[in-house]
Amino acid sequence: xxxxxxxxxxxxxxxxxxxxxxxxxxxxxxxxxxxxxxxxxxxxxxxxxxxxxxxxxxxxxxxxxxxxxxxxxxxxxxxxxxxxxxxxxxxxxxxxxxxxxxxxxxxxxxxxxxxx
Numbered sequence: 821x822x823x824x825x826x827x828x829x830x831x832x833x834x835x836x837x838x839x840x841x842x843x844x845x846x847x848x849x850x851x852x853x854x855x856x857x858x859x860x861x862x863x864x865x866x867x868x869x870x871x872x873x874x875x876x877x878x879x880x881x882x883x884x885x886x887x888x889x890x891x892x893x894x895x896x897x898x899x900x901x902x903x904x905x906x907x908x909x910x911x912x913x914x915x916x917x918x919x920x921x922x923x924x925x926x927x928x929x930x931x932x933x934x935x936x
Contacts (some may be wrong), residue, residue, distance in 0.1 A: 822846035824915045829930030832905055836934075840900040842915030842927055849891055849924045850930075853918045854898045856889060858911035858932075865914070869900060874919070905934045 828840040840856070855870035869879045869889040877889055888901040898915060912929040 822917070824925055824927035826913065826915050826927045826930040829913060829932045831933045831935065834905060834907055834934055834936050836905050837903045837930060838905065839899070840902065840913055840915075840930060840932070842898045842900075844896045844898070844917060847896075847917055847919065847925070849896060849898070851919055853907075854889070854891060855918070856887075856898075856900045857914045857916060858909075858931075859914070860908075860911040863911075868913070870903045871898070897904060900920050902932070905932075907934045907936045910934045 823845045824842055825873060826842045832838055853872050853920055856868045857865050858868050859865040867880060871877050871889050871891060879887060886904045890899045910933050912931050914929045915927040916921055916924055918924045
């Protein structure tokens with residue numbers, strides 16, 4: 821059974837930093853592309869950052885240069901380091917894994933609130 825559990829969200833002032841974690845069980849990271857998404861109140865879920873199975877990273881333009889996705893294979897954990905946070909970064913953040921067969925798995929999210 822695949823399970824993704826996010827943590828690390830919270831309340832932070834604009835300009836601050838947070839690091840989100842997503843611990844995965846039931847999957848092997850090297851067989852999955854990993855990604856972070858977010859959903860702000862009243863808005864659609866949007867892609868934030870991703871890492872392919874070969875380790876290539878990509879970022880949404882809105883977070884490029886401020887957010888960094890990384891993986892610790894020994895801990896089966898994917899991270900999202902978020903720096904220079906802005907009020908518009910406020911959202912629920914979700915972790916997603918997609919295996920080589922196209923099946924995807926989602927965590928339940930962690931809330932990030934950035935105050936101005």
